[in-house]
Amino acid sequence: VFALLLSGVVLEATGHGAVPSFRKLFDAAFVSSGALGQTLVAATPLAFTGLAAAAAFRMRLFNIGGEGQLYIGAITAAAAGLFLGGHGWPSALVIAAMVLAGAAGGAAWASIAGVLRAFCRTSEIITSLMLNYVAGYLLTYLIFNSESYWRETSGFDAKVFPVGKDMPNAAVWPAWTIHLQGGIAIPLGAGIAALVAVGLWFLYSRTRFGFEVKVLGDSPHAARYAGMRTRRKILAVMAISGGIAGLAGASQVGDFRHTLDADPNGMQKQYYGYTGIVVAALARYNPFAVLLVAFLIGGLQNAGNTLQGADFPSGLVGVVQGLILFSALGGELLVRYRIRFTRHARVESPPPATETA
Amino acid sequence: MNSSLLVVVLALGIAYGTPLLYASLGELLAERSGVLNLGVEGMMLVGAVTGFWAVQRVHAASPLSLAIGVVAAALAGAAIAAIFAFLVITLRANQIVSGLAITIFAGVAGLSSYLANDLNLAQSPAAHQFQPIFPKSVQDWPVVGPIVFGQNALVYASWLCVALVWLYLWRTRPGLNLRAVGEAPASADAMGIHVVAYRWAHTLAGGAFAGVAGASFTLALTPQWSDGITAGSGWIAIALVIFAFWRPELCLVGAYLFGALQALSPQLQARNIHIGPTVLWTSALPYVMTIVVLVLASASGARRRFGAPAALGVPYVREER
Numbered sequence: 001v002f003a004l005l006l007s008g009v010v011l012e013a014t015g016h017g018a019v020p021s022f023r024k025l026f027d028a029a030f031v032s033s034g035a036l037g038q039t040l041v042a043a044t045p046l047a048f049t050g051l052a053a054a055a056a057f058r059m060r061l062f063n064i065g066g067e068g069q070l071y072i073g074a075i076t077a078a079a080a081g082l083f084l085g086g087h088g089w090p091s092a093l094v095i096a097a098m099v100l101a102g103a104a105g106g107a108a109w110a111s112i113a114g115v116l117r118a119f120c121r122t123s124e125i126i127t128s129l130m131l132n133y134v135a136g137y138l139l140t141y142l143i144f145n146s147e148s149y150w151r152e153t154s155g156f157d158a159k160v161f162p163v164g165k166d167m168p169n170a171a172v173w174p175a176w177t178i179h180l181q182g183g184i185a186i187p188l189g190a191g192i193a194a195l196v197a198v199g200l201w202f203l204y205s206r207t208r209f210g211f212e213v214k215v216l217g218d219s220p221h222a223a224r225y226a227g228m229r230t231r232r233k234i235l236a237v238m239a240i241s242g243g244i245a246g247l248a249g250a251s252q253v254g255d256f257r258h259t260l261d262a263d264p265n266g267m268q269k270q271y272y273g274y275t276g277i278v279v280a281a282l283a284r285y286n287p288f289a290v291l292l293v294a295f296l297i298g299g300l301q302n303a304g305n306t307l308q309g310a311d312f313p314s315g316l317v318g319v320v321q322g323l324i325l326f327s328a329l330g331g332e333l334l335v336r337y338r339i340r341f342t343r344h345a346r347v348e349s350p351p352p353a354t355e356t357a
Numbered sequence: 358m359n360s361s362l363l364v365v366v367l368a369l370g371i372a373y374g375t376p377l378l379y380a381s382l383g384e385l386l387a388e389r390s391g392v393l394n395l396g397v398e399g400m401m402l403v404g405a406v407t408g409f410w411a412v413q414r415v416h417a418a419s420p421l422s423l424a425i426g427v428v429a430a431a432l433a434g435a436a437i438a439a440i441f442a443f444l445v446i447t448l449r450a451n452q453i454v455s456g457l458a459i460t461i462f463a464g465v466a467g468l469s470s471y472l473a474n475d476l477n478l479a480q481s482p483a484a485h486q487f488q489p490i491f492p493k494s495v496q497d498w499p500v501v502g503p504i505v506f507g508q509n510a511l512v513y514a515s516w517l518c519v520a521l522v523w524l525y526l527w528r529t530r531p532g533l534n535l536r537a538v539g540e541a542p543a544s545a546d547a548m549g550i551h552v553v554a555y556r557w558a559h560t561l562a563g564g565a566f567a568g569v570a571g572a573s574f575t576l577a578l579t580p581q582w583s584d585g586i587t588a589g590s591g592w593i594a595i596a597l598v599i600f601a602f603w604r605p606e607l608c609l610v611g612a613y614l615f616g617a618l619q620a621l622s623p624q625l626q627a628r629n630i631h632i633g634p635t636v637l638w639t640s641a642l643p644y645v646m647t648i649v650v651l652v653l654a655s656a657s658g659a660r661r662r663f664g665a666p667a668a669l670g671v672p673y674v675r676e677e678r
Contacts, residue, residue, distance in 0.1 A: 062453050122651045125395070125453065126596050130644040133589055141637040271466060278461055281454050319471050322462020326440065329450040329458060 037185050041256060043298025045070070047193035048248030049276025050294050051200055052106075054285040056241035057277075058204065059217040063238060065113055065128025066245040067273025068135030069106035073246025074267070075139060076105030078150055078164065078253045078260040081171030091170040098171060098250050099192065106246015107239040109135060114238025118231040124238070136268055143262035150260045164260035173254035189251030193294075196244055197287040203240075204287075213237060248272060275301070278321055282328050297321065362628065366620045367613075368503040371512060372578060374616025376401070376570040376587070378515045380594035381601065381608045382522055383434075383566025388598055389526065390559040391539040391668040395456025396441050397567045398591025399463030400434040404568025406469045407433035409575035409582050410476050412485055419485040426485075427511075427572050434568020435561045437463050442560040446553055449672035465585035473582050486580035487511050487573075511573045518566075522605040535559060539666030542673040552673050567591065596647040599654055603666065618643045 049066040056063035080101035084094045113128040142148040144162045152165045173188040204210035216223040216233055224230060252267055253260060261267040279297055283289035300320060380397050387394045408430030415422040441459050444450040463469055487509035489496060496507045526532040537545040538555045546552050574586050593615055601607035622639035 057454075064457065116648070116652055120652045122648075123599075126592075126599070126651055127648050129592055130596065130647045133644040134641045137637055137641045145637065274457070274461060277454075277457050281458070318461055318464065318467025322458055322467055325454075325458040325461065326444065329444055329448070329455055 039295065039299040039302045040186060040190055041298075042302040043295045044187055044189045044193060044251055044255065045248045045270070045272040046275055046279050046298050046301075047190070047291050047294035048196070048251065049245055049272050050279030050283065050290040051193065051196055051276075051287055052241045052243075052245035052248070053277045053280035054283065054287060054290050055200055055204075055244060056237055057280055058285045059213045059233065059237050061117070061217075061234060061237055061241070062125045063110060063113065063128050063241045064125060064277060065110060065131050065242070065273070066248075066276050067271065068128070068132035069109045069242040069245035070249040070252070070273050071132075071135040071139045071268075072109040073102035073106035073249025074253050074260060075142065075150070075249070076246070077102035077250035078167070081167045081253060082149065082165055085168030085171035089170060091172075094168075094170045095173055095188070095254065098173075098254050099247065102246045102250025102253075103243040104246070106249060107243035110238045110242020110245065111235065114235050114242075117238070118234040132273065139260070139262045139268070143260060152259075162262075164262060167253065167258045171254060172258055173251070175255070187251070187255040189247075189255040192247060192251065194291060196247065197291050200244075200287040209233075209236075245273065245276070248276075270301075275321070278325050281325060362624060364503055366617050366624055368507055369620035369624070370613050370617025371504065371508060372616065373619045374612035374614075375512050375515050376573045376578065377590055377594050377597060377615055378609055378612035379518070379566050379570035379573060380591055381597040381612060382515075382518055382605060383563035383570070384594055384598045385563075385601070385603055385605060385608060386522065386535075386559045386566070387563035388669055389535050389539045389603060389666055390556045391542060391666055391671060391673070392442075392445060392556050392560050392563075393452045393456065393669055394438070394441060394560060394563055395453060395595065396437065396459025396463070397563075397594055398587060398589065399460040399467065399469070400437045400564045400567035401571035401574075401587045401591045402465070402469035402585070403437050403463045403472070403571065404430035404434040405571030405575045405586055406473045406476075406582060407568070408572030410472070412576060413481070423485050423487060423510075423576060426576055427569055430568040430572035431565035432568070434564040434566070434571065436564070437468075438561050438564020438567070441564070442557050445672065446556045446560065449674065452672070460591070470584045473584065482581050485576075487577040509577050511569075511577050516609075519605050519609050526605065536666070539668055542668050542671075546673075556673070567594075570594070593643060593647065596651065600647065600650045602654065615643050615646070618646065 049070065052066050052069070053063065077098040080097045081094060084097050089097075109131060110128065112131060113122075113124045116122040116127050117124040142150050143164050150164050152163050175185040175187045177185050204213065212223065212228045213233055215226070216228060216230060220230070257267065275297060279290055279293045282297075283293045380401055384394055384397055408426040411429035412422050412426035415425050417425070437459060440462075441455060444455045444458075445452045461467055489507050490510055490513070491506040496503060498506065524532075526536065534545065534550045535555055537548070538550060538552050542552045545555075570590075571587060575582055579586060594612075597608060597611045597615065600611045618639075621642075625639055
């Protein structure tokens, strides 16, 4: 709420009415015809990347390579879809293979950073981030600068502008339609994301593995002392995180784009991987909260996309997201601080945070 | 001779490396005080857009309006850094998540693009831009002409900044205090150094440097505005600080090395030199290089030997020691 007020101030300050802008935002996100369906389209990848970030961040393993892992997942899933779909396999098998290939691709890409962190103690923040750019260039290269398997090489359009091959029909993921608001299609990816959330919840709060991961995140020294295998956990968690991000890529190919989209203004302009980190942080790394937050942020993004134009400022979506995140971060600290204050009040009188201006 | 591949790549490398150099100097100051600022990219973009806007609006002689642009960019970068400093120093929020939040808030799809759109900056070239300051005859000297004398004022100013930061860190009392704050904030506090003030000051300075780095895109390298013009160089700058083992003089070397790598790709293509999938490896090379360097730098306890501030990324809470 504080964030909404703040962004209202920003809007007013730059001469856009705050209230009408927000109403437009809300309408375009959830109310107007077909809006919910579009919001789901935007929310599905965010749910995956949010879960991916949550899985890793819970262990204080800052995998910010969700973006690149998504690209690689899309590449491997597209390869599986093109190959198996092209060989006439039944649709269910092709889709299953795409899901597996996407997860494997993302997991493998994330494991580069995971291995480096586990065995060379290299900061996974920078490596996973640098790998995002490498993956981006690889994706662009496959379609724009080479005659790769993924590129459409015949037909008139392909000569004018390089595009990826269309997925065969067997590799198009189904969607369930709810007849409301002119039809809301629930993509298969959204269902998979929900399953992943349940799986992640189970893994982290009901298994020994999850317990150890949480201890490692909160207190690595205690974990070492208790004899937990740090390296294995790092490898496993990075692979899980990357795998989930790879699913986002697979879902992009299977659910929505039906081709390997390397257009610099397409999938790469959406920044699903980075936004997923916002989603995970807002959800405080709780898998179910990730789904909810992904839906809300997805609505925001969808609204931003539909409304972008003369009377609606571009970049507002990022601003609002940032402000929400600031408020959440600040608020969390205030809560924590209040607890600490009461605990320490008896011991020493000056409250700690007043030492700054 | 001056058009040979090596000379061109080196000359361009210095030009391309300049924003990296400014940004990494700023990041170095912040990290030396123990603050890991992952919001550099966002601060650069806001600096880029503000500097560009200032130059478009101020109707003054070219050097004056450019100077105003650079100052405006520095102030804008520092303003964004103030948000960051408030979150991570005063409120002690997680530095990593806060840094990402800053980049999302200010970055490609955030404030920088919002401001640019609002102020209608796209699709017009900069009213003034930094030009090479030495006369043409000097620039035409073999080899050193284009590399050393073919640059603009921002490049020479960045050399000055490197020297100043070096002197500050190693030859002044506040510099010594700064290093103490980054290594052992509790001891520094016990010595009477105001840890929080030092961290605030150097985070703001870091933001100002990042803003100037952004302006060196929009006022020198590519004198125009487009969303996300910095293309991830804020992130490279963060890696560069590690690459440079937290030393300003090595930041210079690293920045020019990365600048040269960035210059290499289009030059190879323009000269029709193909070595394998040229486009792919030349454009991905700076990023892969960063990873390799990081691995080398982090292997076998080298981190401690090469001077990572011990308290980097750790919020300082007086009573918890």
